[in-house]
Amino acid sequence: MQRVALVNETDWEGWRKATRSLILAGVAPEDVRWSVSSDGEDRHPLPEGHGSFGVSRSLVALASLAIQARDASRFDLLYRLVWRANAGEGVLQKTDDETVRQVQRLAFAVRAETHRMRTMLRYLPVPEKDRTRYLGWYEPAHYVLEANAQLIARQFSGLTFSILTPDGGAHWDNAELRFSAGVARRTVPDDEALLSWWRAHHERLLRHARIGTAIPEAEQLDEVPRPPDRAPVGPVVLPLRPDGPLHEAMQEASDCRRCALYGPATQTVFGEGPAHASVLFVGEQPGDQEDVIGRPFVGPAGQIMDRAMEEAGIDRRTVYITNAVKHFKFEPRGKRRIHKTPEAPEIQACRFWLDVELIRLRPKLVVAMGGTAARALLGRAVTVTRERGRPIELPDGQTAFVTVHPSFLLRVPDEDATAREYRAFVADLRTVAGLVD
Numbered sequence: 309m310q311r312v313a314l315v316n317e318t319d320w321e322g323w324r325k326a327t328r329s330l331i332l333a334g335v336a337p338e339d340v341r342w343s344v345s346s347d348g349e350d351r352h353p354l355p356e357g358h359g360s361f362g363v364s365r366s367l368v369a370l371a372s373l374a375i376q377a378r379d380a381s382r383f384d385l386l387y388r389l390v391w392r393a394n395a396g397e398g399v400l401q402k403t404d405d406e407t408v409r410q411v412q413r414l415a416f417a418v419r420a421e422t423h424r425m426r427t428m429l430r431y432l433p434v435p436e437k438d439r440t441r442y443l444g445w446y447e448p449a450h451y452v453l454e455a456n457a458q459l460i461a462r463q464f465s466g467l468t469f470s471i472l473t474p475d476g477g478a479h480w481d482n483a484e485l486r487f488s489a490g491v492a493r494r495t496v497p498d499d500e501a502l503l504s505w506w507r508a509h510h511e512r513l514l515r516h517a518r519i520g521t522a523i524p525e526a527e528q529l530d531e532v533p534r535p536p537d538r539a540p541v542g543p544v545v546l547p548l549r550p551d552g553p554l555h556e557a558m559q560e561a562s563d564c565r566r567c568a569l570y571g572p573a574t575q576t577v578f579g580e581g582p583a584h585a586s587v588l589f590v591g592e593q594p595g596d597q598e599d600v601i602g603r604p605f606v607g608p609a610g611q612i613m614d615r616a617m618e619e620a621g622i623d624r625r626t627v628y629i630t631n632a633v634k635h636f637k638f639e640p641r642g643k644r645r646i647h648k649t650p651e652a653p654e655i656q657a658c659r660f661w662l663d664v665e666l667i668r669l670r671p672k673l674v675v676a677m678g679g680t681a682a683r684a685l686l687g688r689a690v691t692v693t694r695e696r697g698r699p700i701e702l703p704d705g706q707t708a709f710v711t712v713h714p715s716f717l718l719r720v721p722d723e724d725a726t727a728r729e730y731r732a733f734v735a736d737l738r739t740v741a742g743l744v745d
């Protein structure tokens with residue numbers, strides 16, 4: 309029995325070399341036992357084979373995806389396919405073949421998880437000496453971290469990021485992609501714990517990180533030279549680019565399924581305004597009319613906001629307006645849809661899109677209107693009356709400003725109080741205008 313121990317779960321290079329030796333030495337699949345041993349134990353010399361062989365590009369592409377599946381049988385299944393392909397069988401044409409179907413199922417699951425990881429990942433900005441690092445956490449269903457990190461590094465080439473998962477960490481510093489050990493979920497149960505864990509451990513983690521090699525989109529298994537780092541990894545959907553146009557993000561958000569709110573709502577209501585706006589206003593969520601029309605702040609609260617902005621000397625056409633949550637949350641009551649306040653997990657899920665807007669616009673000032681927007685922005689529960697009306701420094705260097713949500717003015721019971729609250733809102737907006745002058 310020939311034993312092969314790969315150095316990690318996505319050791320493409322190790323699997324490729326072992327496959328080549330074993331095939332050339334004529335070792336049948338049933339005589340090979342595959343395992344993963346990161347500490348070098350269980351390592352056995354490979355047989356020496358002579359000659360060369362090649363398999364089709366599509367089989368290599370399929371293998372480079374399937375090897376990322378969290379399935380212990382994948383190395384063996386892939387070796388079986390290569391063994392048969394080397395014997396002259398057109399294996400990929402055999403769509404009824406059980407091994408082919410198993411490998412295709414694995415490749416499909418990996419591709420889906422690759423895409424899911426990119427759409428689900430959200431980043432916490434962590435200020436460093438001369439830059440901001442974007443820190444992400446994700447628990448992948450398959451071993452897609454390395455391939456995804458290569459793609460994300462290409463797309464986010466101007467940024468610095470670290471993605472932590474239980475399987476490992478990926479760190480991009482705008483020059484080199486490095487991989488480190490994983491972090492258990494219980495160690496970083498929420499954003500706050502993740503940030504403090506990162507602050508305490510990142511130096512040691514980065515010191516021991518290894519430079520990554522790519523899972524390649526190879527041509528011929530036998531002839532492929534060692535691929536350069538960050539080589540393409542196959543047919544996967546590209547991630548959002550933080551510096552890409554906003555309409556690209558808007559399009560992706562229209563299919564968002566990150567929380568359950570997309571279900572009953574009519575559509576995603578993304579932010580709107582010029583891409584170079586220096587002020588970004590954040591409300592809570594679209595209301596009944598916004599949900600139907602598909603634009604933020606066009607209902608009664610939007611009308612009050614327009615009037616107050618005009619009085620404060622702010623031209624709505626020059627600012628960007630969005631919501632912390634992009635789908636309308638409501639409770640049906642007869643023919644009416646009654647607004648419901650989004651809950652923390654929904655705010656947290658939708659923070660992804662707010663981050664995309666913040667990263668792409670990089671506004672001078674972010675105005676949170678109401679408790680939900682303030683919570684989304686500051687990452688904690690906020691008492692609006694306590695924190696309104698003054699600039700608040702955000703961890704990534706941006707400045708926030710908290711005020712009431714204009715819909716609050718619609719709910720004030722008596723006329724005098726409404727007039728007073730309206731004047732206070734206009735005063736806040738004047739302060740906003742002064743802060744970005």
Ligand code: SF4
Binds near residue numbers: 565568576657
């Ligand atoms: S509310 Fe936000 S996170 Fe939830 S589905 Fe809609 S866009 Fe996605």
